[in-house]
Amino acid sequence: MLTIHGMLDSGNCYKPRLLLALLGRPFRHNEVSTLDGSTRTPEFLRRNPAGQCPLLELEDGRLLPESNAILAYLGEGSRFVPADPFRRAHMLRWMFFEQNAHEASVAVRRALTVYPSRRADATPERMALLLRNGTAALAVMDRHLLTEPFFGGDAPSLADIALYPYSAAAPEGSFDLQPFPALGAWLRRIEALPGYRSRDWRPQV
């Protein structure tokens, strides 16, 4: 069975959990944490030199880090990947946008807000920059969602699964979603998908 080594509270780790829930595919969750040093042990660093989670472990022991690469691998051939190459490229466009413009600001500001051990890094200057950049990323999403219901077009794609966790959690980093009604409506559409599970869910295996 697949194993996701991940931290329940992390949006990056939630992404593969959400995809597997939507696909109805069984897996095992092994809790690790970037906060308690368990992703920085020599053993973990041998498995992922970046010292981060999630980390996917296949049945045969092969390993794959990076949340969006895990989505691409597990989602291949599923209804969450458009068959048309150009649409697939646009799905990847939003997944790269997520890692560069969105996660690096929205997720980081949330982490600096909610984890007491990160508070020393939450200087006023840094928090202001993250607020500005994160709000700009949410605005780009909102503007796009005026043109189509999902980031994959008419149907949800891996890009929606990549963008959902930290967009839904943005208020935990004091981002105001009120100015972005199209984004709010999209969050509700994701939450209405058959098989949807919230961030705190993990399989009972």
Place this chain on the structure above:
Amino acid sequence: MLTIHGMLDSGNCYKPRLLLALLGRPFRHNEVSTLDGSTRTPEFLRRNPAGQCPLLELEDGRLLPESNAILAYLGEGSRFVPADPFRRAHMLRWMFFEQNAHEASVAVRRALTVYPSRRADATPERMALLLRNGTAALAVMDRHLLTEPFFGGDAPSLADIALYPYSAAAPEGSFDLQPFPALGAWLRRIEALPGYRSRDWRPQV
């Protein structure tokens, strides 16, 4: 013919130029700049709401932003994409790493260093954080390159093309590459590939 709307000096814009040079595929370069406002005009924002370059324009006018999504689209079916799904996922792993850990620190510190119009954003606190995060990303690359010659395994992949431009340009942001000899050797291997062109190259069309 394909058009790349891009800024010659930008590493993100260099990526598709380098791929097309290595593939020997003709294209047109149209110079735009994130520094002079030409990517923030209403017309450009209609074409890419993120207001960034590069932006790929196909023969039929369809548009695709995000450098690594452009690589994925143009590279599909080429020798720079491994046929095996798991190796392909690892290629994407490094491309997401590039946008999150590497570009967001190494490229940003370089931009704040070399562009006078960005100097106001180059506070000592921010520059120190970017140096720390960027050096950590370069160290992860160096450690990986002790295990295989390229980020695609034995042969270069789109991940190498994504990681090359800002790694080569890291000294422009005052990153010291001396402690990373495996990374230095890998830069030289990329530069020895048939068809390689440096960042200032553009086709004469």
